[in-house]
Amino acid sequence: MTDRRSFLQAAAAAAAAMPAASSLAAAAAAGAQAATPPPAPRPATSATAPSRLPPGVSRADFNKVLTAWRGTVGGDWVFTSDADVALYRDAYSPYWDEPEERVASAAVAPQTLEQVQAVVRVANQYRVPLYAISTGRNLAYGGSAPAYSGSVVLDLKRMNRVLEVSERNAYALVEPGVNYLDLYEHITRANLDVWIDPPDPGWGSVIGNALDGGGGWTASPFRDHFGSHCGMEVVLANGEVVRTGMGALPNSKSWQHNKWGYGPWVDGLFRQGNMGVVTKMGFYLMPRPEAMQSATVQVTRTEDAVPLIDTLNLLESQHVVNGSTQLFGAGASWSVQIPIYGPEKVVRAQMEYCKDKFAKIANSRFTEGELVRTPLDAATLARVRKVNFGVPDLSTFAMLGRNAQNPSPPGGHIGFSPIIPRTGEALLEYSKFYTDNLPAVSERGTLRFQGPVYMTNWDRTLVAMIMFPIGKDKIMNAKMRAAFEKWVQLAAERGWGEYRTPAVFQDLVANTYSYNNRSLTRMRETIKDALDPNGILSPGRYGVWPKHLRKA
Amino acid sequence: MRAATATLALILAALAGAASAAEPGLGESVYKRWCVHCHSSGRGNPGTESLRVKYKDSLPAVLLDRTDLSPQAIALFVRQGVLSMPPFRKTEITDAELAALADYMASKYVKP
């Protein structure tokens, strides 16, 4: 703490004495202990030559590209100095400051569709790899860093317009830089009676989150963010613009009404994909439900996990339970929360029905929670979990900060998130698998993981997530990486595969999806080669590499 | 250490260049857009919760109550990040916005 004080004072002194180098050094010396410094930066004028080149691109060519981009987006929005490029590092990288850390060579930030097209065309001409991000807050899965080191980050944060929110038809059309906090503010200001479905971190992009396969915490089907999108606008590697679904019809008035359009559906290529740069996307919104009520069902015999999950599945498939069910437990004791959203009368009737269904499990306990009416008043909002009521915030980061039990945590984490079958048998098998393997994988308990946390954000799906603390300590990070890799392998042996993974493990996980000599990956590679023959768009993302970078 | 020196120098240079031109109210609006969700008082503020543990009772946990944070210190934290708080990019907070933000947040700053 004295260090911290002296740092703050030294920083102040440095400012007063600017540009006296000695006090700057003193400030930095003290500062270095707390805030980890990025690599040695050089002066940050927009014209600074980058110290890293994209792989396979000559300095002369890269200079031509940068000059062209500056002409397109303006010099302030092409970042090449070390200090500016360092802002694109993944703050939670499990390879922080090691040679394998995925880092960018530069960044470029267009503001319009036409600028995106122009930037992509030049990149394609000179074969400069790009890595598109929307808001770049993909913490725990790679942050704003590229999957392939040396790529230029195509930062779409400045494209931040909410283009349309329809209350009548309950949808929104947004640009990539719009985050959940922005969209919520827009809807609140316009006094529209629709809810958004935020993930825990509200500063994420509505588009970016969906494209990475993210999920939220209100009602189904809105919690499945990619699943509840409707219509996209995408720039392909040659700079051409495509609109999917009904958007392909000139003068269409139903782009955000029908997601399938006519003919083969291609939107899936862009989920966890690298086939295009998404510049607009529509999303279904939920008309504000009148009320929400939850209940907790507890069982205390191991075998009762089976009817517990079966009953839950039935109620979900009947659309009686539509909220984000939270599943907790281990050994013999399991509990599930069943939130129901809807008109108050209907919610109460559905709750009665649930109670009857769960009562068939002898010795189970059913505890009804409070019924919350919407819109929530300030006092109610202050005591509930906001994201369950469509209100974005950042409170989730408390799990990574200091607290009384853990006053000096490492600061970051990464998630191992396998999909397991939605059955009690699988739940018990996974739970046993975790405890059986924990001693070996955790080096006899010296490595502390968090979990498993059972997530049900996606219909019919159970994700059994384990979180690994990540910080700036290379030895601990190496141990966490080894443990992560071990879990991936052990899980794959049982037929459990991850739904999403940090960029540095995307090849590892893609290789577990190896049915028929990796035929799915090979098919994706064929599509990749056809759409992006120079392999410039997000090479390596989710294990899909362009031809020139594939291992034989 | 040399790296941190250079970073600080850059940030200070940016502040010196941009501060004078700041439009009124800009600092507060940047604060409300980017910082208020983690550094306010009350439940669900991870920055405040973490800083309360870090400083025990020796400094206020809410940043806006601090009198020891200079604009330069604030700017350094914003561009470098600390613990679970990642740095903010220039597409999120421009240098001019950062200067206004730092001035706004350091309004109670007392020079040592």
Ligand SMILES: Cc1cc2nc3c(=O)[nH]c(=O)nc-3n(C[C@H](O)[C@H](O)[C@H](O)COP(=O)(O)OP(=O)(O)OC[C@H]3O[C@@H](n4cnc5c(N)ncnc54)[C@H](O)[C@@H]3O)c2cc1C
């Ligand atoms: C404490 C904590 C809690 C979290 N809780 C949740 C949660 O509840 N739910 C959840 O889903 N996630 C959660 N996450 C993970 C993550 O932070 C969020 O998913 C976040 O929304 C992703 O970042 P983003 O929205 O800024 O997307 P971005 O970083 O902008 O995008 C993610 C990726 O998608 C691709 N991409 C983005 N935009 C484009 C584009 N326009 N064109 C082509 N490709 C593109 C890129 O490959 C990019 O890396 C959590 C993380 C932490 C640390």
